[in-house]
Amino acid sequence: MVDRLLFILSETVTSLRRHGMLQLAAISTACVALILLGSVGMMLYKLDAIAQSLPRQFEMEVFLKVQVPRERALVLQKQVGAMPEVARVQLVPREQAWEEEKQRYAGEVNLSDLPNPLPDKLIVHTHHPQQLPMVAARLRPHPDVDEVLDQRDTLERVLSVARLVRWVGLSLVSMLLLSALVLIYNAVRLTIFARQREVRIMTLVGATLRTIRMPFVLEGAVQGGMGGILAAGLVLLGAGLLSDYMLRLWPFLNDLPPGAPAALVLVGLPTLGMLLGGLCAWWAARRFVRIGSS
Amino acid sequence: MVELQGVSVVYGTAYALCRVSLKVEPGEFVFLVGMTGAGKSTLLKLLYGELRPTEGRVFVDGQEVNRLREREIPFLRRRMGIIPQDYPLLPRKTVWENIAYGLRAIGYSQSAVRRRVAQVLAQVGLSEQANAYPHQLSGGEAQRVAIARALANNPPLLLADEPTANLDPDTCWEIVQLLQQINLRGTTVIVATHNRAVVDRANKRVVALDRGQIISDVPRGGYPAELDKLYPPVAAVAETPFLKRL
Numbered sequence: 102m103v104d105r106l107l108f109i110l111s112e113t114v115t116s117l118r119r120h121g122m123l124q125l126a127a128i129s130t131a132c133v134a135l136i137l138l139g140s141v142g143m144m145l146y147k148l149d150a151i152a153q154s155l156p157r158q159f160e161m162e163v164f165l166k167v168q169v170p171r172e173r174a175l176v177l178q179k180q181v182g183a184m185p186e187v188a189r190v191q192l193v194p195r196e197q198a199w200e201e202e203k204q205r206y207a208g209e210v211n212l213s214d215l216p217n218p219l220p221d222k223l224i225v226h227t228h229h230p231q232q233l234p235m236v237a238a239r240l241r242p243h244p245d246v247d248e249v250l251d252q253r254d255t256l257e258r259v260l261s262v263a264r265l266v267r268w269v270g271l272s273l274v275s276m277l278l279l280s281a282l283v284l285i286y287n288a289v290r291l292t293i294f295a296r297q298r299e300v301r302i303m304t305l306v307g308a309t310l311r312t313i314r315m316p317f318v319l320e321g322a323v324q325g326g327m328g329g330i331l332a333a334g335l336v337l338l339g340a341g342l343l344s345d346y347m348l349r350l351w352p353f354l355n356d357l358p359p360g361a362p363a364a365l366v367l368v369g370l371p372t373l374g375m376l377l378g379g380l381c382a383w384w385a386a387r388r389f390v391r392i393g394s395s
Numbered sequence: 396m397v398e399l400q401g402v403s404v405v406y407g408t409a410y411a412l413c414r415v416s417l418k419v420e421p422g423e424f425v426f427l428v429g430m431t432g433a434g435k436s437t438l439l440k441l442l443y444g445e446l447r448p449t450e451g452r453v454f455v456d457g458q459e460v461n462r463l464r465e466r467e468i469p470f471l472r473r474r475m476g477i478i479p480q481d482y483p484l485l486p487r488k489t490v491w492e493n494i495a496y497g498l499r500a501i502g503y504s505q506s507a508v509r510r511r512v513a514q515v516l517a518q519v520g521l522s523e524q525a526n527a528y529p530h531q532l533s534g535g536e537a538q539r540v541a542i543a544r545a546l547a548n549n550p551p552l553l554l555a556d557e558p559t560a561n562l563d564p565d566t567c568w569e570i571v572q573l574l575q576q577i578n579l580r581g582t583t584v585i586v587a588t589h590n591r592a593v594v595d596r597a598n599k600r601v602v603a604l605d606r607g608q609i610i611s612d613v614p615r616g617g618y619p620a621e622l623d624k625l626y627p628p629v630a631a632v633a634e635t636p637f638l639k640r641l
Contacts, residue, residue, distance in 0.1 A: 307473035
């Protein structure tokens with residue numbers, strides 16, 4: 102058993118060493134396919150995170166009129182809090198809101214000399230997102246309320262875009278996966294043809310199908326794994342550079358939830374590459390390594 | 396040891412073998428002779444399970460080969476040594492490594508491989524060339540390596556397809572002598588050939604095939620007269636007047 106395992110491993114290593122150009126072709130094929138897969142995967146992960154985070158952020162901001170005194174604001178807070186649909190209501194005093202704004206733009210704009218233009222506001226959370234329009238409709242006519250922002254349209258727009266991107270992305274990933282499978286399959290098929298002599302000898306001396314096919318499967322897994330390692334590095338590098346560039350252009354992107362963790366990419370892509378490579382190699386070996394004919 | 400019962404092999408509409416029946420006892424030495432396309436290689440391929448008969452049954456060592464599943468064929472082949480026409484040596488491996496390769500593929504331990512390779516190299520007279528590469532060998536030596544590799548697993552049956560092809564007459568005879576020595580040790584040997592000289596000289600059982608059928612089977616003798624009648628030797632044709640030949 103150990104001797105056979107050693108034989109299989111030595112065959113794999115010999116083949117990996119000897120057919121340099123074929124290895125390069127297979128590894129680069131796997132790498133390109135996995136870069137595309139990884140990029141689309143990361144994009145989907147990010148969009149999914151945004152989509153997931155939106156319902157949690159689903160809240161309504163009720164801006165009071167500037168001249169409304171604090172006592173009336175507190176009364177209104179109590180009235181809103183008593184509504185059965187409302188889960189929680191928080192009063193944000195205009196002083197606190199102004200301080201937050203000043204800190205947010207610190208270093209960019211000096212707001213300390215300006216008078217506070219902000220009104221008090223209530224942040225209202227309902228038990229269910231569907232209840233927000235109803236509560237908003239009830240609050241809008243209130244004499245102390247200036248404006249109600251319920252973000253419903255924004256949310257729906259983002260969610261529909263996320264849905265679209267998810268479907269398009271999944272279709273794209275499926276197609277890429279298929280083309281990656283075919284490309285790696287083809288590379289392994291070439292390796293099998295390059296090693297026809299060894300295969301012929303093994304079949305004639307009575308080596309089992311598993312012994313003959315296993316080096317190809319391992320070889321495919323190694324090619325896929327190496328392609329995956331390269332792809333993971335390149336995807337992370339690309340994502341880092343792109344992210345830096347976009348954050349410089351649009352600083353508000355910082356508020357979005359983080360993308361796929363680097364560890365997931367570093368482990369996921371090589372593992373996926375190994376599985377894909379091994380699977381394709383097994384498929385090719387099953388097809389092209391036979392012991393007898395009918 | 397080997398038995399074919401009413402075996403036919405059909406490629407498309409052409410018969411490669413047509414209702415062939417043959418029995419080879421353990422320890423026999425048999426030449427299968429015939430012209431190219433007579434069905435010699437097809438018959439050997441049936442014995443080691445590379446082909447399945449269209450009809451009939453093939454037995455090797457009591458086992459019905461045509462009923463074996465693909466995954467069972469390797470275990471049949473471990474009980475035979477096969478020297479097919481396209482049995483190349485691995486060019487980047489030495490003689491020693493070429494023989495060891497087959498043994499390692501069927502799970503021999505390192506020490507058993509070392510022991511067995513040394514034995515078969517001595518048996519085929521190639522101990523001195525153990526570290527040579529195939530391109531450094533003569534045709535006869537390369538064929539000896541192929542024989543050594545087939546013998547490495549100590550099989551009771553040896554199948555050789557044209558082992559003397561492309562060799563000069565002296566080397567052909569050396570190879571046949573080597574096969575005879577192997578036979579004397581108890582191994583059943585079946586050799587497919589169309590080399591008239593070695594068949595005449597060896598004086599062994601000769602089974603003649605023509606267009607997929609056995610046309611003669613003599614326990615001892617030379618190249619069969621039946622084949623000579625069907626396909627006169629080149630020298631005889633050359634002596635026939637040109638118009639007569641037409």
